[in-house]
Amino acid sequence: MKPYSLILFDYDGTLCDSRQAILATFPPTFAHYGVPVPPLVELEAVVSKGLVMGEAFQVLNPALSIDEVNEWVTTYRAIYDQDAYRLVECYPGAKELMEHLVEQGKHIVVISNKGIRSIETSLDYLGLTPYVSLILGDGSPLLRGMPKKPSPESYSKVIQPHFDLHSGSSTLMIGDTSMDLQYANNCAIDSCWATYGFGDPEACRPLHPTYEISSLLQLKEVIQ
Numbered sequence: 001m002k003p004y005s006l007i008l009f010d011y012d013g014t015l016c017d018s019r020q021a022i023l024a025t026f027p028p029t030f031a032h033y034g035v036p037v038p039p040l041v042e043l044e045a046v047v048s049k050g051l052v053m054g055e056a057f058q059v060l061n062p063a064l065s066i067d068e069v070n071e072w073v074t075t076y077r078a079i080y081d082q083d084a085y086r087l088v089e090c091y092p093g094a095k096e097l098m099e100h101l102v103e104q105g106k107h108i109v110v111i112s113n114k115g116i117r118s119i120e121t122s123l124d125y126l127g128l129t130p131y132v133s134l135i136l137g138d139g140s141p142l143l144r145g146m147p148k149k150p151s152p153e154s155y156s157k158v159i160q161p162h163f164d165l166h167s168g169s170s171t172l173m174i175g176d177t178s179m180d181l182q183y184a185n186n187c188a189i190d191s192c193w194a195t196y197g198f199g200d201p202e203a204c205r206p207l208h209p210t211y212e213i214s215s216l217l218q219l220k221e222v223i224q
Contacts, residue, residue, distance in 0.1 A: 002190070003224045006166035007101055008159070010175035011112035011119050011137070013050075013197030015094050015216075016126065021080065021087040022047055026060075029076045035061060048198045050177030052113040052138065052148055053077070077115045085122045091196065093217035098131035100220065107163055109134045111155075113148045113179070116140045134162060150182035155189070172210075172223065178203035192222060 012018045023043055030037045037043075038060050046056040057064060057072045064072065101108060108131055112119055116137035123129045136143055136154060146153045160168075173184035176197020181204055184191030193199070193209035194216070211222050 002170075002172075004106070004170055004172040004190070004222075006107050006109065006159075006163050006171040007223065008109045008111050008155075008171065008173040008189075010173075010177070010180045010194075011110055011114055011122075012047075013176035013199065014091075014174055014180070014194045015110065015128070016088050016090055016122060018088045018122070019047060019198065021084040024087060025076055025080045025084045028079050029072060030061075032075055032079075033072070048177070048200050049203070050113075050175075050179035050199065053115075077118060081115075081118055081121060085118060085125060088122050088126070090126050090128065091216050093215065094126075095128060095131075097216050097219055098128060101223065102131050104223075106223070107133045107166065109136065109159060109163075111136045111149065111159070111173075111183075113138055134159070150179050150186050152183065152186040152188075155183075155187040174213075174219065175199075178207055181207040181209050184209075192219065 009015050026043050027037045042060060046059050053073045053076055054069045057069050098108060110119060110132050114137050116139040119135055119137045123132065123135065136158065138148065142158050143154055146157065168189050171189045172192060173180060173189055174192040174194055175181060176194040177199040181191050181193060185207060190210040192211040192213055193204050195212055195214050213219060
């Protein structure tokens with residue numbers, strides 16, 4: 001255990017179980033363009049890799065051009081934000097844990113490759129927003145022009161300056177996929193792998209996370 005004071009959470013598969021919301025949004029997106037929906041196993045595979053949605057559509061429909069991918073992402077997010085966010089559930093203990101961390105004087109950041117509007121809508125709907133000091137996602141003005149995770153730019157250019165009283169050694173990244181763990185490695189900060197999430201163990205374990213947890217509340221044992 002270490003006295004971490006800045007806690008970075010991924011969103012999908014870490015704080016919130018959005019698997020059903022994501023999987024429910026794929027079929028109407030494909031239907032909108034008159035394209036057959038890929039088999040469920042293929043949809044689940046892109047979710048487990050933690051791909052940004054544009055990359056997911058490139059995998060699921062390689063014939064798409066870059067402009068078409070961007071259009072599909074816009075359509076997907078519009079469908080998701082209209083209804084699917086209601087299918088998202090907090091993982092057990094999420095609110096209790098975040099309340100505990102804030103009471104202990106910790107600062108919480110949610111950093112995700114998901115669209116910022118979807119994250120903000122979901123955190124509001126689930127009652128988690130009051131505990132979060134900073135929310136960063138695709139489309140955040142603070143991240144304009146920056147590459148997504150696992151690039152460390154969001155950390156070095158936004159998070160670190162915003163929380164300049166917190167050192168790298170007092171910062172912990174919690175995530176469920178290899179994308180999150182590689183992000184932590186690239187940022188030179190400790191990582192905690194949420195094994196209960198979407199990630200593939202064969203991709204995550206070789207990245208040598210500092211900790212592993214099988215439930216959110218186990219973080220209380222990690223964070224002093």
